[in-house]
Amino acid sequence: MSLNYMTPAFIIERDKDRCIDCQVCVRQCANEAHKWDEEEQKVYSEDANCVNCHRCVVMCPTRALSVRRFPLEFRYNANWTPETIRAIYLQAETGGVLLTGMGNDRPYPIYWDHMLLNASQVTNPSIDPLREPMELKTYLGRKPDFLKIKNGKLLEDIPPQLELDVPIMFSAMSFGSISLNAHKSLAAAAQQVGTYWNTGEGGLHRDLVQYGDHTIVQVASGRFGINPDYLKAGAAIEIKIGQGAKPGIGGHLPGEKVGEEVSKTRMIPLGTDALSPAPHHDIYSIEDLRQLIYSLKEATEYQKPVFVKIAAVHNVAAIASGIVRAGADVVVIDGYRGGTGAAPLRTRDSVGIPIEFALAAVDTRLREEGIRNKASLVIGGSIRNSTDIVKAIALGADAVYIGTGALIALGCHLCQKCYTGKCNWGIATQDPQLYKRLNPEIGAERAANLLKAWAHEIEELLGGMGINALESLRGNRLMLRGIGLTDRELNILGIKAAGE
Amino acid sequence: MSVVIDAKGIYYKDLNERIREVLRTGVNELVLDNVNGQRYIGDGISGSQTLVINGTPGNDMAAYMDGLKLIINGNAQDAIGNTMNDGIIIIHGNAGDTLGYAMRGGEIYVKGNVGYRVGIHMKGYKDKNPVIVVGGRAGDFFAEYMAGGIQIVLGLDLPPGEKIVGDFCGTGMHGGVIYLRGEVEEYQLGKEVKVVPVEEEDLIIISKYVKNYAEFFNIDYQEIMQKPFVKLIPYNTRPYGNLYAKY
Numbered sequence: 203m204s205l206n207y208m209t210p211a212f213i214i215e216r217d218k219d220r221c222i223d224c225q226v227c228v229r230q231c232a233n234e235a236h237k238w239d240e241e242e243q244k245v246y247s248e249d250a251n252c253v254n255c256h257r258c259v260v261m262c263p264t265r266a267l268s269v270r271r272f273p274l275e276f277r278y279n280a281n282w283t284p285e286t287i288r289a290i291y292l293q294a295e296t297g298g299v300l301l302t303g304m305g306n307d308r309p310y311p312i313y314w315d316h317m318l319l320n321a322s323q324v325t326n327p328s329i330d331p332l333r334e335p336m337e338l339k340t341y342l343g344r345k346p347d348f349l350k351i352k353n354g355k356l357l358e359d360i361p362p363q364l365e366l367d368v369p370i371m372f373s374a375m376s377f378g379s380i381s382l383n384a385h386k387s388l389a390a391a392a393q394q395v396g397t398y399w400n401t402g403e404g405g406l407h408r409d410l411v412q413y414g415d416h417t418i419v420q421v422a423s424g425r426f427g428i429n430p431d432y433l434k435a436g437a438a439i440e441i442k443i444g445q446g447a448k449p450g451i452g453g454h455l456p457g458e459k460v461g462e463e464v465s466k467t468r469m470i471p472l473g474t475d476a477l478s479p480a481p482h483h484d485i486y487s488i489e490d491l492r493q494l495i496y497s498l499k500e501a502t503e504y505q506k507p508v509f510v511k512i513a514a515v516h517n518v519a520a521i522a523s524g525i526v527r528a529g530a531d532v533v534v535i536d537g538y539r540g541g542t543g544a545a546p547l548r549t550r551d552s553v554g555i556p557i558e559f560a561l562a563a564v565d566t567r568l569r570e571e572g573i574r575n576k577a578s579l580v581i582g583g584s585i586r587n588s589t590d591i592v593k594a595i596a597l598g599a600d601a602v603y604i605g606t607g608a609l610i611a612l613g614c615h616l617c618q619k620c621y622t623g624k625c626n627w628g629i630a631t632q633d634p635q636l637y638k639r640l641n642p643e644i645g646a647e648r649a650a651n652l653l654k655a656w657a658h659e660i661e662e663l664l665g666g667m668g669i670n671a672l673e674s675l676r677g678n679r680l681m682l683r684g685i686g687l688t689d690r691e692l693n694i695l696g697i698k699a700a701g702e
Numbered sequence: 703m704s705v706v707i708d709a710k711g712i713y714y715k716d717l718n719e720r721i722r723e724v725l726r727t728g729v730n731e732l733v734l735d736n737v738n739g740q741r742y743i744g745d746g747i748s749g750s751q752t753l754v755i756n757g758t759p760g761n762d763m764a765a766y767m768d769g770l771k772l773i774i775n776g777n778a779q780d781a782i783g784n785t786m787n788d789g790i791i792i793i794h795g796n797a798g799d800t801l802g803y804a805m806r807g808g809e810i811y812v813k814g815n816v817g818y819r820v821g822i823h824m825k826g827y828k829d830k831n832p833v834i835v836v837g838g839r840a841g842d843f844f845a846e847y848m849a850g851g852i853q854i855v856l857g858l859d860l861p862p863g864e865k866i867v868g869d870f871c872g873t874g875m876h877g878g879v880i881y882l883r884g885e886v887e888e889y890q891l892g893k894e895v896k897v898v899p900v901e902e903e904d905l906i907i908i909s910k911y912v913k914n915y916a917e918f919f920n921i922d923y924q925e926i927m928q929k930p931f932v933k934l935i936p937y938n939t940r941p942y943g944n945l946y947a948k949y
Contacts, residue, residue: 295947
């Protein structure tokens, strides 16, 4: 064994004047960054184990703790940054693929922050949502090319639709990657607010079948937990082709996370790795995708919309067009900042494109081809607040998925260590001692509060623009102006520059 | 009670709707005549009735199926038994690619050969132990990512020089067992798989399913069992456990 060159990433600062050696931090930290010295009868820290998740800081009754980046600095080098050097040390020691959690954290431009919204002044009066009705209702699903009506009645059935009271859904996060209490929180919040949560690819736990009307069940390459009951339990089915955090690769849920309940729900043996192959082995073309879409429609007797989710990649517009032609009712595009429970670092940080561009490109392409009505468009991949949503809808989205944002509402502190299974906030863990920290009732309330707050903000922003129905904003890119963007970027986004 | 549907020229969507309607009436047996490529027959259907299919059913037959018995008097196409949960499929002919993909339960018997990527990601769980028995040969990527269940290839009537399975057999395999009646070369196997001798308990399993095969297709059981089998199992249940460094 060679010398370990890794130095701690964080330093735990303990104010000894405040610390009362109560050991709360010791009990709270699953990473064993806090320890109890029996001989000295005092608490001490093991900086190297700290992941900076703030659990101890928040729980400390005397506010004695804080965590900072470890102050050790390498000689300044703009090329060989500390992260780059540390990665090489780690790989030289282990020979392993660098694994991380959550979404891309690199300082790429955030295009949402380069778009500004319009407001009414004089000519088109703004609307006060506190006094006047505002419509956020959204229907997801295939819309017919035209309606055949006779004697005031529809002659043909409208294809199945999901009805959303707010244009925000919880994106796919599997039971396995996150805890049952996290799933319970999101499912109950979705029901309360009138929207949907998504099982991810790990099956549907039996306790959550009751939320079926507000559930989107996912079918991914590993086909975990899928049987006819599962397909029929949800309100819609989502085929996962890819996700923004790791386009083009599959997933490995490590055996450590496959305990009794996960095993039961995924229907795989206890303790085995749950391997999701990179591709669906029965999909090699748009025609094959059509086959999977229609096998699911047949299995559910055409009662449920079928979503197809892909990562935002270079030729996303052409792929999305193929997906619509393959018969998907909803196309989901996940941008390169989308989160994950585990992804290879290099893939997470360098594969895929920003969701803002992907959305604009897909919406434009589908309109040009005259097939935009044939599928709804849902986007995810780092929706951080209500203005991101309003901008996304103005660019052409029908609704958005939130994953990371929803977990932050449940208490996630973005330490990016989901893959260790030691989430001190009870979210990305299957350890009963840890997941019981997340009370599903409180979790549901917090997640629902977030959606309600964002819905209010969306209404305010709409009212300001003189719009009283979200439908009137959809694809209305005149409500957007770019700031600090090149002509080319403005062109791709299909928006004018501020001042134009 | 038995009902017959003449499938000639019926669009798959209409045919499947009629199949579901008839099965809902509680008949024991439904016979489909002149089936010619119609897809998705038996998809997502739960029950214990029998479907006799005369002709060539199309892709994705018996996907997500849960319990039916399907007898196919003819060849079958691709993706048969996709994510199948339970039931039995007997194919009096050959079958195409991705047969039994992610199958979790039930049994599939194919009299002749099967195509590429058969039995991929097949998985067992508790009392669920899916089985595929192939009378002839299997193509490349057989049992890739296999996570559970039993797959048996008999290699009956192999032309000289023909291999019983193609290349990359069992790549990424991390559960379940494969029995091949005949030899397999090292280069044909994925690196996660090893060949081990067949033990007494294996022979009990093999004979059970080979007997079924012999009975379904009217082939002499004793003659099949005269040639020795080899057993393929994964090195471990976590082939990629050490792939990663926690950054």
